[in-house]
Amino acid sequence: MTFLFYVAATVAVIATLLVVTRSNLVHALLYLIVSLTAVAVVFYTLGAPFVAALEVIIYAGAIMMLFVFAVILLDLRSDEAERVPARAWAGPAILGTVLLVELTIAVASSHHGGPGAAVPPQRVGETLFGPYVIGVELASMLLLAALVGARHVADQRDEREGPDAPGSRPSDGAAQ
Amino acid sequence: MIAVVTAGHGLVLAAILFAIGFAGLLARRNLIVVLASIEIMLNAGGLAFVAAGARWGQADGQVMFFFILAMAAAEVSLGLALAISFRRYLGRLDVDRAERMKG
Numbered sequence: 001m002t003f004l005f006y007v008a009a010t011v012a013v014i015a016t017l018l019v020v021t022r023s024n025l026v027h028a029l030l031y032l033i034v035s036l037t038a039v040a041v042v043f044y045t046l047g048a049p050f051v052a053a054l055e056v057i058i059y060a061g062a063i064m065m066l067f068v069f070a071v072i073l074l075d076l077r078s079d080e081a082e083r084v085p086a087r088a089w090a091g092p093a094i095l096g097t098v099l100l101v102e103l104t105i106a107v108a109s110s111h112h113g114g115p116g117a118a119v120p121p122q123r124v125g126e127t128l129f130g131p132y133v134i135g136v137e138l139a140s141m142l143l144l145a146a147l148v149g150a151r152h153v154a155d156q157r158d159e160r161e162g163p164d165a166p167g168s169r170p171s172d173g174a175a176q
Numbered sequence: 177m178i179a180v181v182t183a184g185h186g187l188v189l190a191a192i193l194f195a196i197g198f199a200g201l202l203a204r205r206n207l208i209v210v211l212a213s214i215e216i217m218l219n220a221g222g223l224a225f226v227a228a229g230a231r232w233g234q235a236d237g238q239v240m241f242f243f244i245l246a247m248a249a250a251e252v253s254l255g256l257a258l259a260i261s262f263r264r265y266l267g268r269l270d271v272d273r274a275e276r277m278k279g
Contacts, residue, residue, distance in 0.1 A: 020209070074269070100191055108184070116227070135243055149254050
């Protein structure tokens with residue numbers, strides 16, 4: 001299990017590096033799927049099979065599908081590829097390295113880094129719908145708000161026509 | 177199944193992924209890649225929660241990952257809707273185009 005963890009961790013780090021460095025958007029998104037799937041394997045080796053399944057189904061499945069649909073809708077063929085000059089990476093790389101060193105020192109200097117224990121999905125469900133049930137309700141309200149907000153922000157209607165402009169949304173008549 | 181992976185190594189992996197996402201967020205100008213970098217950072221935060229929860233054998237870490245997942249789904253749906261609106265008004269998906277308000 002430890003060997004599996006290090007293989008998956010290496011794949012996750014390499015794939016994530018490729019995500020932030022590729023100039024081709026679709027390639028970057030495909031590497032992000034690889035990275036999320038590798039993190040799902042990491043979750044499994046950490047003794048969290050429920051979270052590993054959620055990572056594959058929701059992150060690598062649903063959220064990445066949203067990204068791919070956005071790329072399809074945006075029709076990016078006319079955009080030139082983004083070129084990031086090497087000096088643009090200098091500042092972020094330095095700041096990221098400093099952050100990484102700080103976090104690694106903080107983890108290494110703590111006395112709680114022992115081996116973990118597996119948590120079965122039954123206990124996750126009992127905790128989720130026991131003491132945290134109000135959080136589940138709040139998450140559902142958050143998702144509903146995001147649904148309404150996304151529908152509003154991505155609305156095709158031109159602002160100058162106003163909300164009651166005739167003919168601005170020909171599909172409205174069919175919906176009513 | 178007994179997990180034998182040291183929780184500290186999971187936390188270090190979370191730190192590495194967070195740092196990569198952070199550098200990508202600062203360096204890239206494409207709005208979709210910026211959103212993907214935010215997803216990487218959120219995922220790294222969730223990994224830290226799960227690793228810490230596994231260290232103590234508690235389910236709370238996985239519950240927190242569930243909430244982070246719901247928040248990430250809400251954030252990315254709004255972010256991609258903003259990307260579609262952004263491209264309609266500003267032409268290209270370059271975040272530098274939005275450096276002026278009402279511009």
